[in-house]
Amino acid sequence: MNIVATLEKDITPDGSEYETVRQVIELISADYRDQPSLEAIAAELSQSPTQLQKTFTRWAGLSPKGFLQAVTLDHAKRLLRQEAMPLLETSIEVGLSGPGRLHDLFVTHEAMSPGEWKARGQGLTIRYGFYPSPFGIALVMATERGLAGLAFADPGEEKACLDDMTCRWPNAAYVEDSAATADYAKRIFEPGQWSADRPLRVVLIGTDFQVRVWESLLKIPLGMAVTYSDIAHDIGQPTAMRAVGAAVGRNPISFVVPCHRALGKNGALTGYHWGLTRKRAMLGWESAQV
DNA sequence: GGAATCATGTGAT
DNA sequence: ATCACATGATTCC
Helix, strand or coil, X not given: CHHHHHHHHHCCCCCCHHHHHHHHHHHHHHCHHHCCCXXXXXXXXXXXXXXXXXXXXXXXXXXXXXXXXXXXXXXXXXXXXXXXXXXXXXXXXXXXXXXXXXXXXXXXXXECXXXXXXXXXXXXXXXXXXXXXXXXXXXXXXXXXXXXXXXEECCCCHHHHHHHHHCCCCCCEEEECHHXXXXXXXXXXXXXXXXXXXXXXXXXXXXXXXXXHHHHHCCCXXXXXXXXXXXXXXXXXXXXXXXXXXXXXXXXXXXXXXXXXXXXXXXXCCCCCCCHHHHHHHHHHHXXXX
């Protein structure tokens, strides 16, 4: 499949391509009403238009122009339009009968017991490592039970990013260990490694409410989106949409648990822990993967 | 239309 | 108790 080709080429040793992409996205989203031309954007970044076009297309599978259209309000509404609720409900059945096929990445999940959660990570050893990814530098965290955390950073922010994650489970022991995490990084960002017989194991560490929200997120297929209130309905608490927003924001395994597919009711990208630009990048990137 | 305002559940202090 | 929220609907100009 050409997704694989696209991604493999994208994973440059230093992951520098996202830096260019990030700047382009910031420019076009700053004033997308003006529909900035490719030439204007290239000039702003002091690159040649053809070079920029090539870089961007290789990353997104989509020209800057196409991407621009993909991140408008209109497009976001289109993602929501296809009846979100039935969508969530039908995928429940899938989830019950074995590993779910979740955004084309096969994931089995398990939640920590309430007792383990109260211990705030006590007795848990978490191994971590940094890796280049299509969305910037990725911090991968894992326990013996499976993938526990995935975060993103721009160059130079690695420390802040690590702090952000470690303070969620302050009593855990942290070990930098690329041997234990490299396989996860590879599996996540190389779709060729996604398969049903070797599902990605994921451990959800959070409160009962949070885990229910995250499980709901896992049911959203690639290329679609739901609103925060859709999720609230799905977990049986229709009035808790605001609480859902907070829980979505606390998702420790971004991208794998697709929190970027939660939008405001009007299609606006309301917020993202790792930066709205990255949320836009993920949605635009995914819109080309269908 | 857009700003101000309210109802609202969860989690941290 | 109280407060801050990645919400959403309503009510004012």
